[in-house]
Amino acid sequence: MDHFLSPKLVSLRSTVEELTARVIMPNADRVDREYIWPAHSMQALAKAGLMGLQVPEHLGGHGQGLLALSVIAETIGNACPSSALCFGMHCVGSAVIAAKATVDQQEKYLRAIARGEHITTLALSESGSGSHFYLPETTVTLDGDHYRINGTKHFITNGGFADSYVVSAVADDGMAQTGDFSCVVVDKDTRGMEWLQPWRGFGMHGNSSRGLRLQDAAVPRTQLLGEEGDQVWYVFEVVAPFFLMAMAGTYLGIAQAALDAAGEHLRSRKFSHSGEALRDVETLQTRYAEMWTSVEKTRSLVREAARRGDMGDPEALPFILACKADAGDTAVKLANDAMTICGGMAYGENSRVSQMLRDARASHVMSPTTDLLKVWTGRSLLGLPLL
Ligand SMILES: Cc1cc2nc3c(=O)[nH]c(=O)nc-3n(C[C@H](O)[C@H](O)[C@H](O)COP(=O)(O)OP(=O)(O)OC[C@H]3O[C@@H](n4cnc5c(N)ncnc54)[C@H](O)[C@@H]3O)c2cc1C
Numbered sequence: 001m002d003h004f005l006s007p008k009l010v011s012l013r014s015t016v017e018e019l020t021a022r023v024i025m026p027n028a029d030r031v032d033r034e035y036i037w038p039a040h041s042m043q044a045l046a047k048a049g050l051m052g053l054q055v056p057e058h059l060g061g062h063g064q065g066l067l068a069l070s071v072i073a074e075t076i077g078n079a080c081p082s083s084a085l086c087f088g089m090h091c092v093g094s095a096v097i098a099a100k101a102t103v104d105q106q107e108k109y110l111r112a113i114a115r116g117e118h119i120t121t122l123a124l125s126e127s128g129s130g131s132h133f134y135l136p137e138t139t140v141t142l143d144g145d146h147y148r149i150n151g152t153k154h155f156i157t158n159g160g161f162a163d164s165y166v167v168s169a170v171a172d173d174g175m176a177q178t179g180d181f182s183c184v185v186v187d188k189d190t191r192g193m194e195w196l197q198p199w200r201g202f203g204m205h206g207n208s209s210r211g212l213r214l215q216d217a218a219v220p221r222t223q224l225l226g227e228e229g230d231q232v233w234y235v236f237e238v239v240a241p242f243f244l245m246a247m248a249g250t251y252l253g254i255a256q257a258a259l260d261a262a263g264e265h266l267r268s269r270k271f272s273h274s275g276e277a278l279r280d281v282e283t284l285q286t287r288y289a290e291m292w293t294s295v296e297k298t299r300s301l302v303r304e305a306a307r308r309g310d311m312g313d314p315e316a317l318p319f320i321l322a323c324k325a326d327a328g329d330t331a332v333k334l335a336n337d338a339m340t341i342c343g344g345m346a347y348g349e350n351s352r353v354s355q356m357l358r359d360a361r362a363s364h365v366m367s368p369t370t371d372l373l374k375v376w377t378g379r380s381l382l383g384l385p386l387l
Contacts, residue, residue, distance in 0.1 A: 001296075004303050009068050012050070016072050019044045020079045028080035031206035032355045035198075037161050038206045041076070041083035042090075046116030050087075054095040054242070059106055060114035061094075066241055066320075067306035069095075070249035074302075077253025081359035082206030084253060088246030089157040089207075093120035093166050095242040096234055097185060100226045109164065109185065120185070121158035122239065123165040123212060126151065131367040133168075134235045134387075136181050138214065140169035147184055147224070149192070149217045159210030160195050163188050167214070168231060180229040184219050192217030203358030236386075240368065241309050244324040247366065248302045251327035254360045255295050258334035261353055262288060262341040269343075284341060291334050298323075298330040318380045325373040328363025335360045 002010070023044040031038050045051060053068060055061025062068070069091050077084035090113075097109050097120065112118035129135040138151025149169050156165065165188075170181040186193070196211030226234060266288060269278040278284060305323040308316035335357035339346045346353035364370040376386045 001299055001303055004067065004307055005071065008062070009064065009071060012053070012062065012064070012068065013071055013075055015048050016045075016050065016075045019048055020075060024076060024083050025079035028083070029350075029352070029355075031080055031082050033205075033350060035200060035205045037158070037208040038080060038083040038086055039161070041080060042086060042119060042161075045087060049116065051090065051116045051119070052094070052110075052114030054091050055098055055110045055114040059110045061110065065306075065310040066245040067303065067310050069242060070245040070252070070302050070306045073246045073249030074253040074256070077250035078257045079253075080206070081250055081254055081356075081362075082204050084246075084250040085204055085207045085362075086158050088243075088250060089121045090119050090162070092239065092242040092246055093122050093162075093164075096122070096166050096183065096238050097225065099234060099238045102222065104222050105185070105225075112163075118164065119158060119162045120164045120166065121156060121162040122243075123153040123156045123159075123167045123186075124239070125153060125155050125367065127154050131365075131369050131372060133367045134181075134232060136168040136170050138167065138169040139172035140182055140184065141172050142221070143218070145221050146218045147221060149184065149186065149214045149219060152196075152211060152213045154196075154211040155199065155209045156212055157207045157209050159198075159208050159212060161208055165212070166225070171229065181231045182228050183225045183231050183234060185223045185225065186214070186217060186219050187223075190217050190219060202361060203355070204362045205358075241320050244320055244368070244373075245302070245306050245309070247363065248305070248324040248327040251324070251331040251360060251363050252295070252298055252302055254331040254356050255298060255327065255334045258331070258338035258353065258356050258360075259288075259291050259295050261346070261356075262291060262334075262338040265342040265346075278341075287337060287341060291337050294330050294334060298327050301326055318377050321368075321373050321377040321380060324363070324368070325370045325377070328360065328370050331360035331363060332357070 024041045052061030053064050057063040073084045073088045124133045128137045141148045165186045167186045168183050192215045194213040199209050266279040302323045305319035338353045
């Protein structure tokens, strides 16, 4: 499968593998147990020059696309899914800013991101529209050379730790049609921002997912992304593909970790009464083979989706939509199977395999959710509009 990967991507991946082994993996259990935002991972990735993965090369970044994002997220997700989620959301936010950045935005955000001095993230979701993240109720009002933003976002990954937030909002002039909304970059410490209580997830304990109330938050007009009201373009051309590939990579990483944990236990476990090794049990050989097949099938779909997306293939859409749903299903199934194969220790509270199962479960509720993606995949294959 690696024949898809350019020499540059292979080199970026080996840098991340080294960081993962040295910094990210040794702290993964602490991230989960203590619900800590993985500053160590983000700092290590910044120091190694990885934060500008999606920033164009002429602005100091790596100018990489969907394939690189999925491969790097997979590598990190294999060790610490919370770190992969935090890094992934930063990359999606960077790609959204980069899509139509003005010269000011290139200088202020993209160069700083490429230098590893700026973390960004998406603040789209709201409790009212829930998984329909493209239907904000937060409002934006033009007031001289500023926009005033009012509303409440929820579940913002990197919440309170990022330097900027890509916030979606709808014009409050009563003229906006469904789906007409704008995105503005809101800097941390903007007056009118109030962080709500940290939210503790069943899994992904380190992602610092929080609600944010914006009350007359004043944002310079220069921080509008693209044109007023044109954000459905961003949602389907940038947010969705980059988000789906970041998450598909993360869940593929979890699935691989579950396969590895199962393989390690099968190879090492021996019964004292008989001397029989677990790997000699035929039922478990079959189960392990099925697990391996699932991971390889999912990896093929993720790589193919990313490759087609990067090439601008007009047939890419169903691949991109399907691959995050598939990676989520595979991760949940494999973590569940690994728990069966690894037995009582794996079922123990906070065991590594139980962390995998909890983290993998986020896939079904993070929008576009698994159910929505399956509906959209079917609609796109049948020639129907997604929405
Ligand atoms: C760990 C985590 C991190 C997150 N990070 C971010 C972030 O950084 N930025 C951000 O903006 N948001 C983020 N979110 C929010 C996320 O993307 C979703 O918006 C949110 O989880 C869904 O919200 P809800 O609980 O209101 O679900 P609901 O909208 O109530 O949906 C409940 C269920 O109904 C299903 N459903 C709803 N409508 C349909 C339909 N028409 N067809 C089929 N099924 C349907 C959904 O798929 C879902 O399974 C995060 C969420 C989590 C859990």
